[in-house]
Structures are given as C-alpha cells and as structure tokens.
Amino acid sequence: MRDEAPDVAGTSERTRLSRRGLLGLAGAGAAGLVVGGGAGAGIALAAASAGGASGADTNARYPFEGSNQAGITTPVQDRLHFASFDLSSSATRDDLASLLKDWSAAARAMAAGKDVGSGAVPDALTYPPDDTGEALGLGPSGLTITIGLGPTVFTATDGSDRFGLRAKQPKLLQPLPRFSGDALQAGLTGGDLCIQACADDPQVAVHAIRNLSRIAFGRASIRWSQLGFGRTSSTSTSQVTARNLMGFKDGTANLKAEEPSTAESVWVQAGDDAAADWLAGGSYLVARKIRMLIEDWDHQQLGEQERVFGRDKGEGAPLSGGTEFTALDLDSVGPAGKPAIDRAAHVRLAHSSTSGAVILRRGFNFVDGNDDLGLLSAGLFFIAYGRSPEQFIAIQRSLAGHDALNEYIKHIGSGIWAVPPGASPGGWVGETLFA
Amino acid sequence: MRDEAPDVAGTSERTRLSRRGLLGLAGAGAAGLVVGGGAGAGIALAAASAGGASGADTNARYPFEGSNQAGITTPVQDRLHFASFDLSSSATRDDLASLLKDWSAAARAMAAGKDVGSGAVPDALTYPPDDTGEALGLGPSGLTITIGLGPTVFTATDGSDRFGLRAKQPKLLQPLPRFSGDALQAGLTGGDLCIQACADDPQVAVHAIRNLSRIAFGRASIRWSQLGFGRTSSTSTSQVTARNLMGFKDGTANLKAEEPSTAESVWVQAGDDAAADWLAGGSYLVARKIRMLIEDWDHQQLGEQERVFGRDKGEGAPLSGGTEFTALDLDSVGPAGKPAIDRAAHVRLAHSSTSGAVILRRGFNFVDGNDDLGLLSAGLFFIAYGRSPEQFIAIQRSLAGHDALNEYIKHIGSGIWAVPPGASPGGWVGETLFA
Numbered sequence: 118m119r120d121e122a123p124d125v126a127g128t129s130e131r132t133r134l135s136r137r138g139l140l141g142l143a144g145a146g147a148a149g150l151v152v153g154g155g156a157g158a159g160i161a162l163a164a165a166s167a168g169g170a171s172g173a174d175t176n177a178r179y180p181f182e183g184s185n186q187a188g189i190t191t192p193v194q195d196r197l198h199f200a201s202f203d204l205s206s207s208a209t210r211d212d213l214a215s216l217l218k219d220w221s222a223a224a225r226a227m228a229a230g231k232d233v234g235s236g237a238v239p240d241a242l243t244y245p246p247d248d249t250g251e252a253l254g255l256g257p258s259g260l261t262i263t264i265g266l267g268p269t270v271f272t273a274t275d276g277s278d279r280f281g282l283r284a285k286q287p288k289l290l291q292p293l294p295r296f297s298g299d300a301l302q303a304g305l306t307g308g309d310l311c312i313q314a315c316a317d318d319p320q321v322a323v324h325a326i327r328n329l330s331r332i333a334f335g336r337a338s339i340r341w342s343q344l345g346f347g348r349t350s351s352t353s354t355s356q357v358t359a360r361n362l363m364g365f366k367d368g369t370a371n372l373k374a375e376e377p378s379t380a381e382s383v384w385v386q387a388g389d390d391a392a393a394d395w396l397a398g399g400s401y402l403v404a405r406k407i408r409m410l411i412e413d414w415d416h417q418q419l420g421e422q423e424r425v426f427g428r429d430k431g432e433g434a435p436l437s438g439g440t441e442f443t444a445l446d447l448d449s450v451g452p453a454g455k456p457a458i459d460r461a462a463h464v465r466l467a468h469s470s471t472s473g474a475v476i477l478r479r480g481f482n483f484v485d486g487n488d489d490l491g492l493l494s495a496g497l498f499f500i501a502y503g504r505s506p507e508q509f510i511a512i513q514r515s516l517a518g519h520d521a522l523n524e525y526i527k528h529i530g531s532g533i534w535a536v537p538p539g540a541s542p543g544g545w546v547g548e549t550l551f552a
Numbered sequence: 553m554r555d556e557a558p559d560v561a562g563t564s565e566r567t568r569l570s571r572r573g574l575l576g577l578a579g580a581g582a583a584g585l586v587v588g589g590g591a592g593a594g595i596a597l598a599a600a601s602a603g604g605a606s607g608a609d610t611n612a613r614y615p616f617e618g619s620n621q622a623g624i625t626t627p628v629q630d631r632l633h634f635a636s637f638d639l640s641s642s643a644t645r646d647d648l649a650s651l652l653k654d655w656s657a658a659a660r661a662m663a664a665g666k667d668v669g670s671g672a673v674p675d676a677l678t679y680p681p682d683d684t685g686e687a688l689g690l691g692p693s694g695l696t697i698t699i700g701l702g703p704t705v706f707t708a709t710d711g712s713d714r715f716g717l718r719a720k721q722p723k724l725l726q727p728l729p730r731f732s733g734d735a736l737q738a739g740l741t742g743g744d745l746c747i748q749a750c751a752d753d754p755q756v757a758v759h760a761i762r763n764l765s766r767i768a769f770g771r772a773s774i775r776w777s778q779l780g781f782g783r784t785s786s787t788s789t790s791q792v793t794a795r796n797l798m799g800f801k802d803g804t805a806n807l808k809a810e811e812p813s814t815a816e817s818v819w820v821q822a823g824d825d826a827a828a829d830w831l832a833g834g835s836y837l838v839a840r841k842i843r844m845l846i847e848d849w850d851h852q853q854l855g856e857q858e859r860v861f862g863r864d865k866g867e868g869a870p871l872s873g874g875t876e877f878t879a880l881d882l883d884s885v886g887p888a889g890k891p892a893i894d895r896a897a898h899v900r901l902a903h904s905s906t907s908g909a910v911i912l913r914r915g916f917n918f919v920d921g922n923d924d925l926g927l928l929s930a931g932l933f934f935i936a937y938g939r940s941p942e943q944f945i946a947i948q949r950s951l952a953g954h955d956a957l958n959e960y961i962k963h964i965g966s967g968i969w970a971v972p973p974g975a976s977p978g979g980w981v982g983e984t985l986f987a
Contacts, residue, residue, distance in 0.1 A: 196781075198919070246854045250799020250865055251917075254792070304924075319781040323797075323919050327928060331850055339926040344919055346631075346754040346781070357689070362758075364685020415766055419681045430685055482686075484633070484758050484779055485920065489739070491774040493762060 175256030177317060181221070181228040183539040184398050185384060186546060188261030189477065189502050190374040192353035194315040197345030197481040198322040199404065199498065200330065201308030201532055202337040204270070210280040212336045213270070214551050219332050220264060220312070221545035224325070230257035233328045249331065251324050258318035262325055264546045265311040265402045265534025268292055285550060287385075287393035289401065289506050290535045296517035298528070305406050305530030308340040313402070313500065315479075319346065341530065343406060345481025345498045352477060358433060358441065362482050362495050363414055363525070365426050366433035369441055370468070372477040383477050383502050395549035398538030401506045403476075405513075406483075406530030409496040414525045425521040427462030435464065461521035467512060474511040476501040496526065506533055610691030612752060616656070616663040618974040619833050620819060621981060623696030624912065624937050625809040627788035629750040632780030632916040633757040634839065634933065635765065636743025636967055637772040639705070645715040647771045648705070649986050654767050655699060655747070656980035659760070665692035668763045684766065686759050693753035697760055699981045700746040700837045700969025703727055720985060722820075722828035724836065724941050725970045731952035733963070740841050740965030743775045748837070748935065750914075754781070776965065778841060780916025780933045787912060793868060793876065797917050797930050798849055798960070800861050801868035804876055805903070807912040818912050818937050830984035833973030836941045838911075840948075841918075841965030844931040849960045860956040862897030870899065896956035902947055909946040911936040931961065941968055 179187045204213060223233045234247020271286030273279040292307070314325040323344070330339055349361045350368030354375045361367040372379045387397040414422070423429055423436060433441040437449035437457045445468055449457040458465050478501050485494040501509050517523070540546050614622045639648060658668045669682020706721030708714040727742070749760040758779070765774055784796045785803035789810045796802040807814045822832040849857070858864055862871055862880070872881035872892045880903055884892040893900050913936050920929040936944050952958070975981050 200922075244853055245851055246799075246857075246865070248799075249850055251795045251797050253795060253799065253866065320795075320917065323781070323917075323930075327797075327846065327850075327930075330928070331847075339922050339928075342921045344781070344921065346758070346779070360686045360688060360755075362686050362762075364681075364683075364688065411762065412766075415684055415762075416680055418679055422681070430681070431688065482755065482758075486777045486779065487635075487774050493765070493774075495758075495762075 175258050175318065177259035178230065178257040179228060179259060179261050181225040181262065181540060182542055182544075186261075186263050186399070186536055186539045187228070188263035188313055188315050189400060189479070189536070190352055190379065190383060191259075191261050191315075192356055192374070193348040193350055193479055194259045194261070194322075195317050195346075195348055196315065196319040196322045197348075197498065198314045198319070198326040198342065199345070199500070200312050200314075200326045200342040201267075201340045202310040202312070202330075202333060203340045204309045204337045205335065208336050210282070213280055214547070216333055216336045217264070217547035218545045220262075220329055221540050221547075223328060223332055224262035224264075224546075225540070227252075227321075227325050227328070228257060228260050228262060230255075230260075233332070249324065249328055251327075252321055255318055255321055255324075258316045258321040260314065260316040260321050260325060262329070263313040263315075263402075263536060265313075265536045266290075266547070266550070267307065267309050267311065267532065267534045269307070269309050282550065285393055285395060287390050287396050287535050289390070290393075290533065291506075293403070293506070293531055293533050294510065296513050296528070298517055298523055299531070300527045300529055301531050302529050305341050307532050308534075310337060311402065311404070311532060311534045313479075319344070343483060343498050343530075345483050347482040349480040349482055349497060350478040352479060361480075361497055362409055362411065362484075363422070363426075365422075365428065365430055366441065367480065367497075368478050369428075369433055370464075372475060379477065382475050382504055382508075385504055389504070393535075395552065396535055396537060400502045400504065400536045401509075402532075402534045402536050403499075403501045403503075403506060403509045404530070404532045404534075405499040405528050407497045407499055408494070408527045408529050410525050410527070411493045411495055417525075424459045425461075425463060425525070427458040427464035436462075459521060461519050463516070463520050463522045466515045466520050474508040476503045476508050476512065502536070610693050610753065612694035613665065613692040614663060614694060614696050616660040616697065616975060617977055617979070621696075621698045621834070621971055621974045622663070623698035623748055623750050624835055624914070624971070625787055625814065625818060626694075626696050626750075627791055627809070628783040628785055628914055629694045629696070629752050629757075630781075630783055631751055631754040631757050632783075632933065633749045633754075633761040633777065634780070634935070635747050635749075635761045635777040636702075636775045637745040637747070637765075637768060638775045639744045639772045640770065643771050645717070648715055649982070651768055651771045652699070652982035653980045655697075655764055656975050656982075658764060658767055659697035659699075659981075660975070662687075662756075662760050662763070663692060663695050663697060665690075665695075668767070684759065684763055686762075687756055690753055690756055690759075693751045693756040695749065695751040695756050695760060697764070698748040698750075698837075698971060700748075700971045701725075701982070701985070702742065702744050702746065702967065702969045704742070704744050717985065720828055720830060722825050722831050722970050724825070725828075725968065726941075728838065728941070728966055728968050729945065731948050731963070733952055733958055734966070735962045735964055736966050737964050740776050742967055743969075745772060746837065746839070746967060746969045748914075754779070778918060778933050778965075780918050782917040784915040784917055784932060785913040787914060796915075796932055797844055797846065797919075798857070798861075800857075800863065800865055801876065802915065802932075803913050804863075804868055807910060814912065817910050817939055817943075820939055824939070828970075830987065831970055831972060832984075835937045835939065835971045836944075837967075837969045837971050838934075838936045838938075838941060838944045839965070839967045839969075840934040840963050842932045842934055843929070843962045843964050845960050845962070846928045846930055852960075859894050860896075860898060860960070862893040862899035871897075894956065896954050898951070898955050898957045901950045901955050909943040911938045911943050911947065937971070 232248040268290050271282050314322045316322040349359050350371050352374050354373045358366040358369050385396045385399050435445045437446035451457045480497050480499045483498050488494050537547050667683040703725050706717050749757045751757040784794050785806050789808045793801040793804050820831045820834050868876040870880045872884035886892045915932050915934045918933050923929050972982050
C-alpha cells in the first residue's frame with residue numbers, strides 16, 4: 118500500500134485506506150478459501166479463520182436502499198449493536214435532516230463493505246481519517262443499519278414542537294404505557310433516535326455504530342447502547358430456531374419473511390394514519406432490555422422450567438404434544454387432569470390467540486459481564502417490529518400480569534421508535550418526513 | 553425426543569437432554585451443509601446459518617487433556633468469556649481440590665461438545681438439569697477452557713497460609729507491581745482463580761463460564777468477568793492479523809505456535825522453580841483490561857495515529873518501510889531527519905529488542921456499551937502467557953513510562969495467575985499441585 122517510508126513530518130499525502138483494497142490481502146492471507154455467499158437467506162460457506170475476527174459469511178450483503186429499510190425482515194444476523202441517541206439541545210430541524218442524510222450516506226457505504234467517507238486522506242497532518250479503520254479487511258458481513266425516530270423528535274418532553282414536526286407525529290408513536298412489574302432504568306430507556314446495526318461479524322456491527330456516532334458529533338450523542346451476541350429469533354424459514362439464555366428455543370412461532378401475511382403485519386400501509394403518510398412502508402420498533410435472573414432459573418427443576426415456558430426444553434415442542442412446530446393445543450389436559458400447558462405458561466399468554474396480535478421479533482442474547490453481587494448480568498434484548506405498536510402492547514399486557522416467567526425476568530430498559538420507509542436510490546431515510 | 557405429552561404432575565422421568573442428540577436435528581434443520589472442520593489450525597468450512605447463533609465452525613474441537621492446557625498456543629478463537637473467581641471464606645483445601653476436579657470434568661465434556669453432567673434427569677420434579685441448556689444444538693465450536701490459580705490461593709491477603717499451599721507458591725507468582733499510569737479498579741482486578749473460555753461461538757463460551765460458575769456454587773463465586781468479541785492476536789501462522797478498535801493490526805509480531813522457540817518462551821520448564829515443580833508444563837497468565845479513549849483517538853489525524861503506533865494503518869508495515877512482516881528498523885531516519893519510527897512509538901517500546909522479553913498474546917476487543925457520558929466503553933482485553941511474568945513486567949515497564957499510546961488508553965483491570973499443566977487422561981487441572 119505504501120511506496121516509501123516517510124516520517125511524519127514528511128507526510129503530506131497518504132494512500133487510500135480502503136476496505137475494498139484490503140479484502141484481497143486478507144483473503145490471500147487466509148488461503149483465499151471463501152466459497153459461495155450471496156446476499157439472500159440461507160446457507161453460505163465461509164472461511165472460518167479469515168477476515169481477522171469472524172467465522173461468519175463475510176460476503177453476505179444486503180442493499181441499504183429499498184422500499185422498506187433492511188434489518189427488519191432480513192434473516193436475522195448473528196450479532197447486534199443497538200444504540201439510542203439524543204439530539205443535542207441546540208440541534209435544529211436542519212441539523213436533524215442533515216444528520217439523517219449523513220447517516221444514510223455512511224450506512225449505504227458500510228452495507229456495501231466500503232469505508233465511511235471518501236477514503237482519501239488528502240493531508241494526514243490536518244485531518245483524522247473519515248473511517249475509524251477497525252473493519253479494514255472485513256467484508257460487508259451482512260450488515261444492516263436500521264434507523265428509527267422516537268416520540269420526542271415530534272413532541273419534546275416539555276411538550277414543545279421542537280422541530281416543527283408535531284403535526285406529522287404518528288398518532289400511535291407515544292411512549293409505551295407502564296406495564297405491571299416494569300423495573301425500567303432511565304439510562305436504558307427512550308431516546309430521540311435509534312440505530313439497530315446487525316451483522317454476522319460483531320466487529321462490523323460495532324464499527325457501524327461507532328462511525329455513525331462519530332458522524333453525529335455535535336448534533337446527537339449516544340444515550341444508551343446494547344451489544345447482543347446471539348440471535349434468539351428467526352425471521353426466515355431458512356433459519357433454525359436458536360436458544361435464549363434460559364436454554365429454551367425462542368421465536369418458534371415468529372413471523373417469517375416468506376409468509377405472505379407477514380408484510381401486512383409488519384409494514385405501515387398507506388392510509389393507516391392520515392397525519393403520517395410519510396411512514397407508509399415503515400414500521401414501529403419496540404425494544405425491551407430484559408434481564409434474566411439466571412441463577413434463580415438455574416436452580417429450578419426441569420419440570421418447573423418447562424411449565425413456565427409451556428414447551429419442552431430439548432425439542433421445543435408444546436407440552437400439549439407434537440414437535441417444535443406443532444400448534445399449541447391450549448385445551449389439552451394431562452394425565453393428572455391439569456392443563457398440559459399451564460394457565461400461566463409463557464407460550465399460552467404470548468400466543469396470538471390470546472389477543473389476536475402478532476409481531477415480528479428480532480431479539481438477541483446479551484451478557485454484560487456480572488453485577489456487583491457476582492451474578493451474571495445477562496438476558497434478552499427484545500426487539501419487535503409491527504405495523505402498529507398496539508400489537509406489542511396487547512401481548513405485553515397479557516404477559517405482564519400473569520406470565521409465570523415474570524418470576525425470573527425483569528424489564529429494565531425500553532424504547533419505541535417509528536422506522537421510516539427505506540431510502541430511495543440516492544435518497545435518505547427520513548426524506549419522506551421532510552418532503 | 554419425547555414419546556408423549558405429560559403434564560408436569562405426571563412427569564417422573566424425562567428423556568435425556570443431549571447436545572449430541574440434538575446436533576443431528578440442528579444440522580438437518582439447516583440443510584445439513586457442514587463441510588470439513590477438524591480440530592487443527594487453519595481453514596474450516598461451516599454452515600453460516602446453522603446451530604442457531606453462529607457462523608463459526610461448530611465442529612472444531614480441541615481436547616481438554618494434554619501435557620499443556622489448551623487455549624494458550626491453540627489458534628486464537630473468535631470469542632472470549634473470561635471470569636475471575638474468589639473462593640468463599642469458608643472454603644477448605646479439599647473444597648479447592650474438589651472444585652478443580654469438578655471444573656475439569658465439566659470442561660472435558662464441554663470441549664467435546666457434550667452436556668455438563670450425566671444428561672439424565674431422573675426426576676424432573678426434584679432436580680434442576682445438570683446443564684443449563686443454551687448450547688443444545690451447538691457443536692464444540694473450538695471451545696477451550698483454561699484454568700489459573702492466583703497468588704491469593706497460596707498466600708491470603710492477610711498473609712495467612714489459608715490452604716496449606718504456601719510452600720508450593722511459585723516464587724514469581726506475586727501481585728504485579730504498580731505501573732506508571734495504572735488506573736486499576738478493584739472490581740476488575742485480581743481473583744483467586746480464573747477461567748479463560750474461548751470459542752468460535754459466543755454462546756458456547758458464555759455457556760461454559762455460566763456452567764462452571766454454577767458448579768462452583770458455595771465454593772467460589774465470580775469476582776469479575778469480561779466478554780471479548782474479536783481476537784486481536786494470532787497465535788498461529790495460519791491466521792491473518794486482526795485489528796484492534798483503534799483500527800490498527802495487532803499482534804503482527806506475536807509468538808506463533810509453529811515457531812520452534814515458542815514452547816520454551818511459553819511453558820514453565822522442570823527446574824525453573826524448585827518449590828513449584830508442579831507448574832512444569834504450565835505458564836503464567838497476565839490479564840489487563842485496557843480501556844481505549846476512543847473518541848479522543850478518532851479525532852486524531854492519520855499521521856498522529858501512525859506515529860503513535862509506529863506502523864501504517866492500512867498495511868500494518870513499520871514506518872521504517874516494507875510490508876506487515878518486515879522487521880523494524882529502529883535506526884531508520886525519515887526525509888526530515890527525524891526517526892522514521894518515533895522514539896515514543898508503541899511498536900518501538902514493545903519491541904523485544906528493547907528488553908529482550910517475548911510474550912504470547914491472546915487479546916480480544918471488547919465493547920461494554922457506553923459510559924455515563926455517552927462515550928464508548930471499549931478497548932482491548934489483553935491476555936499474555938509466558939514462562940515467567942517477568943517477561944510481561946519488563947515490556948509493560950518500558951511501555952508504561954513513555955509509550956505515546958498512553959495518551960489514548962487506561963489500564964483499568966489487572967490480574968496474574970499461574971496456569972497448571974494440562975490434565976492427564978482422566979485427571980484434573982491442578983492435580984500436580986495436590987499430589
């Protein structure tokens with residue numbers, strides 16, 4: 118990459134730092150054995166030791182542009198970095214629009230496996246690099262960046278119309294109600310904006326949030342953030358069901374992108390909200406940070422664990438019988454005359470027949486180390502998308518009061534955001550709001 | 553897995569929960585496309601969407617037994633969960649020995665991709681499962697578990713001979729000296745015992761620490777722990793050099809398992825320490841949690857960043873010229889008459905010619921979310937192994953006083969442990985200490 122060995126004083130122009138250029142080098146160093154790939158769902162072959170920090174498919178690539186934002190019905194990637202941002206108190210409407218434009222430009226580049234910015238460093242003595250560099254040599258790794266706008270973008274916490282956008286506030290974009298048992302912490306709750314970065318390589322997801330945060334400097338700053346290391350939901354029939362940290366399969370009954378009815382459950386339709394037609398093709402994102410009381414859980418008998426979920430632990434079959442994907446039989450009675458699926462079982466209360474509501478889940482396991490008592494700070498970072506937040510609210514109302522699982526979990530963080538439709542070719546996320 | 557659908561009251565015996573049994577199911581669910589693998593170094597092919605939460609090679613497997621513990625010269629896996637434990641104040645010498653036996657038995661099973669314990673649940677109403685279950689369906693994923701003993705196992709902080717082991721304390725196993733600039737936090741420092749769990753799937757590494765922590769209940773508890781998501785060192789010539797979160801390649805000059813001199817730099821030799829011959833075949837582990845001041849760093853010009861490291865950012869070549877693996881020319885002078893590699897450059901001060909010391913590094917990038925100021929809580933979890941801790945101490949003394957990098961990093965956690973030799977067939981880690 119370099120022709121000579123300048124000392125710093127002699128440096129006035131540096132060669133390009135380029136992920137594209139370096140990919141070849143990394144591939145060669147790892148014996149170049151990268152097979153297949155492709156942006157779609159399904160199986161891809163990857164060189165396990167390539168790229169520096171990942172055994173994932175580093176070539177998977179999802180376009181940033183489209184009628185919907187990527188990262189929602191996209192097959193769930195393996196890693197998450199989620200960040201909530203607050204706009205600075207001095208930020209103007211123009212600042213917000215310019216931030217969304219800048220974020221979109223950077224997201225478009227990173228989703229393609231390119232550096233943020235021009236990549237050119239005209240004067241290394243004057244300017245920091247546009248890109249922070251830790252993804253050099255790594256492929257796009259299935260990166261998706263999904264941007265959301267919180268209620269406080271439209272109506273400030275003091276009630277003011279801070280950006281002149283209140284008339285366009287979606288009527289359903291309101292702070293979530295308080296649910297029974299909520300133990301929310303202010304530092305893990307809310308935020309003007311959010312970014313969900315998902316990728317098959319954690320370094321690529323972290324690189325995305327870091328560079329988007331850097332771009333926001335002076336306009337917005339991170340309020341809270343969360344890393345997730347293992348998906349707990351499938352959004353595609355091509356994916357096997359993964360396990361949460363309670364050891365149970367999670368998301369068996371999730372909406373799948375391949376099902377024809379999913380689109381109308383997930384995407385806001387034109388006419389849903391006359392004041393907010395800019396949101397058509399978008400969705401509502403609800404996030405909940407759910408701490409699991411892991412040590413309590415681990416001391417429970419298998420029978421109690423299965424009663425709580427309403428499924429068996431190994432196969433994930435409902436306790437009413439069958440295999441993982443067998444429908445629940447909520448009326449089934451066991452040999453002792455009790456319901457096979459307990460009245461308080463999580464699966465019963467979450468089941469759509471309880472409320473008629475469906476959501477697309479996209480959760481991740483998290484471990485934040487341990488707390489001051491030496492207990493594992495671990496759980497599920499729950500993310501759900503839906504055409505209306507009422508879908509989540511109905512399910513959570515059903516769970517919050519009676520779910521047997523509540524003895525072993527605490528909701529400690531929460532947020533809601535409206536997710537605009539995808540960027541048009543050359544356009545930006547949020548453009549329809551400002552049109 | 554189940555023949556009928558019992559309700560809880562009717563359950564007196566449950567079928568085995570078995571990772572081995574479930575692997576077939578997971579493979580089938582993911583279209584069964586798992587190619588190659590093998591425990592050795594190098595490239596392996598993996599089904600990117602298989603196993604629930606990983607694109608890694610789920611079949612890679614390293615034996616727990618051997619003359620040295622695995623996880624040291626083993627090619628560095630992609631993920632880390634590291635935990636420091638304190639023995640309970642009531643723990644006896646027998647408790648310590650039994651804990652090491654129990655940990656070894658569980659580690660042997662998990663390294664083979666098996667459940668902890670018997671897997672049989674004779675009475676689901678009375679006993680919790682032996683294994684917590686979140687690795688069901690996942691392969692061994694290259695898991696290694698490496699166990700260490702801290703100075704306080706031999707001499708308690710009050711100076712007492714708590715377990716009657718003081719006469720066997722390795723003379724070099726002493727708390728590390730204080731280094732210039734240390735900003736150590738008590739809650740991230742020290743510990744009687746440590747476990748380093750590395751795997752290519754984070755869920756497998758987390759599962760290991762969680763189950764070993766559970767086994768320790770009543771005898772030891774976690775003092776602090778750390779997750780790492782991307783290796784920053786290579787220990788094998790088969791691995792490409794990865795990048796740290798400052799965007800630079802890290803570990804270019806690391807010891808590699810394939811080099812003949814590595815063994816004598818890493819493993820304690822018989823006769824090194826007459827009082828501690830039980831440690832022959834073992835090593836010393838030093839861990840340092842190094843927080844990076846990411847936002848400061850990101851505002852620096854490329855030239856300053858490269859001056860600090862003494863290497864160029866793209867290729868990783870020394871500023872004295874060449875390519876990544878070209879030897880440093882510390883005497884090289886740039887066009888303006890200054891040293892091409894700055895006198896305070898990290899690479900100059902860390903270079904073995906400075907002190908003659910070499911260490912085997914096994915570090916990982918970490919991001920713990922953000923701090924109260926919204927700054928990224930991120931950095932490098934540094935792990936080094938050596939035949940003597942003096943090797944690390946010499947290098948760190950050289951760095952602590954003068955390294956240009958010190959403006960952008962803070963050492964906030966620290967620990968030292970003696971790592972016993974590997975378990976003999978059917979034996980346990982630490983057996984030589986108690987013999």
